[in-house]
Amino acid sequence: MPQKPTFRGGRNIALKVPAHQFDATIESYCRLGIPILDQSSIHIAFQFGSIHLHVDKVANLSQAEIRLEFVVSDVKAAAPYSEQANFVRCDEVEQLPEDYLGFWVASPSSIVHLDTEKE
Numbered sequence: 001m002p003q004k005p006t007f008r009g010g011r012n013i014a015l016k017v018p019a020h021q022f023d024a025t026i027e028s029y030c031r032l033g034i035p036i037l038d039q040s041s042i043h044i045a046f047q048f049g050s051i052h053l054h055v056d057k058v059a060n061l062s063q064a065e066i067r068l069e070f071v072v073s074d075v076k077a078a079a080p081y082s083e084q085a086n087f088v089r090c091d092e093v094e095q096l097p098e099d100y101l102g103f104w105v106a107s108p109s110s111i112v113h114l115d116t117e118k119e
Helices: 018-029 077-084
Strands: 007-009 014-016 037-039 044-048 049-056 065-072 102-106 112-116
Touching: 014 018, 018 044, 018 049, 065 077, 077 102, 077 112
Parallel strands: 014 049, 065 112
Antiparallel strands: 007 065, 014 065, 037 044, 044 049, 102 112
């Protein structure tokens, strides 16, 4: 097995929100005055302290999901170590670009994480 890569929490958190809850969710953060970093009709990113909070509108979703980010020193070596820590590979949750260095895992409590080398 390759040398164990380092894992640390990334600065990105994603909220995947059902389409019928998206506008109300955005309005709530805006009313609090949370600064907006980027915005489109299906995505908005807020400056949430040192975190970037991404809120995405997702069709056919019944309840909101949260996704966290691991920044890994060597993403190619990370998969077996994620598995040893009881994370399950779940790349089917969202397709990543073909050239993207990363993959999806779910914790034992079903919280989805992106393992990636870049923040």
